[in-house]
Amino acid sequence: MSRIYLDACIIIYIVEKHLIYSSRIETLMNASPSADFCYSPLARLECLVIPLRTKDFQLQKLYQAFFNAQKILAMPSKVFDKAAKLRADFTGLKTPDALHLAAVYHNCDEFWTNDNRLDKVAPNLVKNILTI
Numbered sequence: 001m002s003r004i005y006l007d008a009c010i011i012i013y014i015v016e017k018h019l020i021y022s023s024r025i026e027t028l029m030n031a032s033p034s035a036d037f038c039y040s041p042l043a044r045l046e047c048l049v050i051p052l053r054t055k056d057f058q059l060q061k062l063y064q065a066f067f068n069a070q071k072i073l074a075m076p077s078k079v080f081d082k083a084a085k086l087r088a089d090f091t092g093l094k095t096p097d098a099l100h101l102a103a104v105y106h107n108c109d110e111f112w113t114n115d116n117r118l119d120k121v122a123p124n125l126v127k128n129i130l131t132i
Helices: 008-015 022-030 041-053 057-068 077-089 095-103
Strands: 003-006 036-039 110-113 126-128
Touching: 003 008, 008 022, 008 041, 008 057, 008 110, 041 057, 041 095, 077 095
Parallel strands: 003 036, 003 110, 110 126
Antiparallel strands: none
């Protein structure tokens, strides 16, 4: 069974039914029926900011349902240590991106994103699933 980490942008596209991307992502997810799809507390935070700010309770419920169906990855101190090392090694890597990448080190096989910058940090792990 593979573990696939979902970047916040991917989760947003799915939950908010992005006109271009959501069906493609859902097709890829359905093509991986034995995969555990994972997210971090950071991805959850990033996804919930706008629905909380706008008091969109329906969208908050949709996110909650999505998160309940996936596996959350813990972010202990070692994840932050790994993120610090990634930031030190890759000039220009932002803290949130470093934390996402570090969270993936929970034995995830892939990191699904729509961010072309991240594959420079972990080319064997990061997959921009919307450009392949």
